[in-house]
Amino acid sequence: MMNKKEIIKVLEQIAVYMEIKGENAFRVSAYRKAAQALEQDERSLRDIDDVSKLNGIGKGTAAIINELIETGESSVLNELKEEIPEGLIPLLKLPGLGGKKLGKLYQELGVKDRETLKEACESNRIQELAGFGKKSEEKILHALEEANTRPERLPIATVEKAAQFLKDRLASLEDVRRFELAGSYRRARETVKDLDFIVSTDAPASVRESLLNMGEIGEIIGQGDTKLSFTVIIDDDFPLSVDVRLVEDEAFATTLHHFTGSKDHNVLMRQLAKDQGEKISEYGVENVETGEVKTFEDETAFFNHFGLSFIPPEVREGRDELAQFPKDSDLQLISNDDIRGDLHMHTTWSDGAHSIDEMIEACRTRGYDMMAITDHSQFLKVANGLTVERLKRQHEQVRMYNEQYEDMTIFTGIEMDILPDGSLDYDDDVLENIDFVIASIHSSFQQDRNTIQQRLETAARHPKVAMIAHPTGRLIGRRDGYDVDLDWLIDLAKETGTILECNANPNRLDLSAEWLEKAQKAGVPIAINTDAHRIEMLDHMPMGVSTAKRGWLNADSVVNTWGAERLKAWIDKKQT
DNA sequence: GCCGTTTTCGGCCCGACTGTTTTCAGTCG
Numbered sequence: 001m002m003n004k005k006e007i008i009k010v011l012e013q014i015a016v017y018m019e020i021k022g023e024n025a026f027r028v029s030a031y032r033k034a035a036q037a038l039e040q041d042e043r044s045l046r047d048i049d050d051v052s053k054l055n056g057i058g059k060g061t062a063a064i065i066n067e068l069i070e071t072g073e074s075s076v077l078n079e080l081k082e083e084i085p086e087g088l089i090p091l092l093k094l095p096g097l098g099g100k101k102l103g104k105l106y107q108e109l110g111v112k113d114r115e116t117l118k119e120a121c122e123s124n125r126i127q128e129l130a131g132f133g134k135k136s137e138e139k140i141l142h143a144l145e146e147a148n149t150r151p152e153r154l155p156i157a158t159v160e161k162a163a164q165f166l167k168d169r170l171a172s173l174e175d176v177r178r179f180e181l182a183g184s185y186r187r188a189r190e191t192v193k194d195l196d197f198i199v200s201t202d203a204p205a206s207v208r209e210s211l212l213n214m215g216e217i218g219e220i221i222g223q224g225d226t227k228l229s230f231t232v233i234i235d236d237d238f239p240l241s242v243d244v245r246l247v248e249d250e251a252f253a254t255t256l257h258h259f260t261g262s263k264d265h266n267v268l269m270r271q272l273a274k275d276q277g278e279k280i281s282e283y284g285v286e287n288v289e290t291g292e293v294k295t296f297e298d299e300t301a302f303f304n305h306f307g308l309s310f311i312p313p314e315v316r317e318g319r320d321e322l323a324q325f326p327k328d329s330d331l332q333l334i335s336n337d338d339i340r341g342d343l344h345m346h347t348t349w350s351d352g353a354h355s356i357d358e359m360i361e362a363c364r365t366r367g368y369d370m371m372a373i374t375d376h377s378q379f380l381k382v383a384n385g386l387t388v389e390r391l392k393r394q395h396e397q398v399r400m401y402n403e404q405y406e407d408m409t410i411f412t413g414i415e416m417d418i419l420p421d422g423s424l425d426y427d428d429d430v431l432e433n434i435d436f437v438i439a440s441i442h443s444s445f446q447q448d449r450n451t452i453q454q455r456l457e458t459a460a461r462h463p464k465v466a467m468i469a470h471p472t473g474r475l476i477g478r479r480d481g482y483d484v485d486l487d488w489l490i491d492l493a494k495e496t497g498t499i500l501e502c503n504a505n506p507n508r509l510d511l512s513a514e515w516l517e518k519a520q521k522a523g524v525p526i527a528i529n530t531d532a533h534r535i536e537m538l539d540h541m542p543m544g545v546s547t548a549k550r551g552w553l554n555a556d557s558v559v560n561t562w563g564a565e566r567l568k569a570w571i572d573k574k575q576t
Numbered sequence: 577g578c579c580g581t582t583t584t585c586g587g588c589c590c591g592a593c594t595g596t597t598t599t600c601a602g603t604c605g
């Protein structure tokens with residue numbers, strides 16, 4: 001029997017094949033919408049009695065889904081596959097090639113995969129085709145070469161530096177009135193395709209000039225009056241695509257909203273506008289009857305115009321955010337201002353770069369009133385993990401600092417390894433006097449699910465273990481986590497009163513937004529921590545908060561908002 | 577293909593830019 005994920009994939013595949021076949025674009029997107037409807041429904045396939053009741057799934061797509069459930073195959077997809085070579089599918093990802101053009105290349109030149117496309121370019125047959133030319137041919141060849149070297153989406157951690165560089169650059173330009181980084185970066189997706197900047201200026205030509213004269217420009221992809229596309233190369237790395245929109249200040253809010261997306265969110269907003277006789281574009285909201293265009297000072301005013309309150313970019317995914325944020329909404333998603341402390345960080349005692357008091361001062365600067373010093377335990381020798389003796393000495397120091405600072409509660413802590421054999425790295429009597437014990441896995445990732453889960457269960461059931469850190473162990477774009485059933489882990493955390501972490505390091509973001517959402521529903525408290533190994537890494541906190549927002553977490557689900565006393569009471573409760 | 581007290585047909589978000597044309601289709605976000 002096919003699972004939901006596989007069915008979603010089939011529907012999306014059908015859409016892609018139809019696109020190349022040259023089917024009506026609305027028909028194509030109907031299949032995508034059906035896939036989306038399935039994806040956004042939280043229920044498992046078994047719990048949905050009639051798929052055609054879902055909004056976006058009708059007679060046709062329901063028949064396909066039911067056929068898949070019954071037979072594991074789709075006759076529609078099978079027929080499409082007979083008709084259209086599979087090798088064409090990945091070619092759709094090449095910039096500049098859509099379904100129409102690819103269909104033509106297939107029909108007229110017999111292009112059926114990368115190789116035949118390359119040959120067609122090299123034998124100069126493409127420029128002969130109506131609608132194509134010399135430039136198209138060169139672009140396709142170029143795109144084919146690029147596709148080998150560049151991944152499609154990049155983990156946000158890898159674009160952080162370039163994003164900061166461009167922000168600094170724009171901030172330094174006199175002709176820039178205000179600007180913002182929009183797109184999926186602003187929505188805090190885990191990976192991004194490019195960086196989208198919205199820039200308010202009265203002198204677009206000057207800003208364009210300044211940007212294009214930066215030394216870090218790779219190639220200019222396109223430029224018009226309001227739009228500028230180029231690649232930047234920061235750090236001798238790969239080229240990263242950047243889109244800049246230059247707008248007059250009165251259009252800034254609507255342009256920012258438009259290019260923050262998501263596409264699906266924009267569609268919802270535009271339908272809402274249409275229902276009240278208006279039309280949304282980058283430039284404002286037009287009254288269809290009078291043609292009058294209204295502009296807004298900021299996004300809040302824009303949302304208010306439609307009877308909504310400000311919808312955080314992180315939840316603009318075209319789900320039910322419009323219904324969740326009416327003007328008088330009392331829904332308070334977690335925000336940066338709610339965070340009162342950071343409960344996972346390292347110092348020079350293990351593999352951190354700064355001393356205990358340097359970290360304390362850094363946390364005070366960030367306005368916190370609680371924190372935990374959590375170095376590595378003895379098992380992690382490469383990280384200079386603390387022996388029992390060193391641990392005790394460190395904690396004496398931490399307690400001393402805790403006495404010293406009246407405005408900060410400093411918990412003694414440890415990030416204790418869960419060993420490959422399933423045991424914990426310290427004996428109970430060592431753990432006895434520690435305020436905040438974190439348990440985590442740093443070794444033997446390849447063990448089977450059962451073994452991994454036994455390790456996690458030992459930790460979660462231990463009365464002194466307050467939290468499990470980076471619960472999946474993944475590194476985005478680099479390493480999958482270990483094998484764990486997260487539904488199981490969330491149930492276990494709920495049963496044992498164990499906090500789960502949302503690790504704010506942009507390489508991790510672990511748990512991810514979708515699991516945070518499930519954890520909150522189950523009533524499991526979440527801690528958002530930076531796992532900082534140096535002072536600057538404390539500034540990853542907003543990435544964690546944004547991830548939490550994507551998971552619709554409210555402030556009360558996040559222990560960082562509780563304050564030291566309430567947190568301590570929660571930990572104590574587990575031990576009794 | 578889906579949807580609907582503006583409903584069973586005729587829409588389906590909207591606009592910029594490119595390369596091809598010589599007024600526009602295709603692609604993209």
